[in-house]
Amino acid sequence: MAAKAKTPWDFSCDLQVDFESDEKASMVYAALAVDKELQPDKVKRNMSVSDGKLLVRFEAVEARFLRASFSSFVDVLTLATKTIEEFGGGIPC
Numbered sequence: 097m098a099a100k101a102k103t104p105w106d107f108s109c110d111l112q113v114d115f116e117s118d119e120k121a122s123m124v125y126a127a128l129a130v131d132k133e134l135q136p137d138k139v140k141r142n143m144s145v146s147d148g149k150l151l152v153r154f155e156a157v158e159a160r161f162l163r164a165s166f167s168s169f170v171d172v173l174t175l176a177t178k179t180i181e182e183f184g185g186g187i188p189c
Contacts, residue, residue: 105155107162127176
């Protein structure tokens, strides 16, 4: 029996945030898309918008990198969401 080859992206997490409209989800996506991962060789983040939801997939080589990336992303996501609520031109989140 052959040993299973270990892939470099053994740790992953999916996040789905429902903004209830593509417009709101796209605004948050645009705000967060410019913030690239600091260690792209250790963490990958893929984002998309579908049916009013922001979909984010994280993959990392170690659990600690996944945790740090996810935690930082949620902090910035919270800030972006609050900013849109405050200044979004009447678009309630």
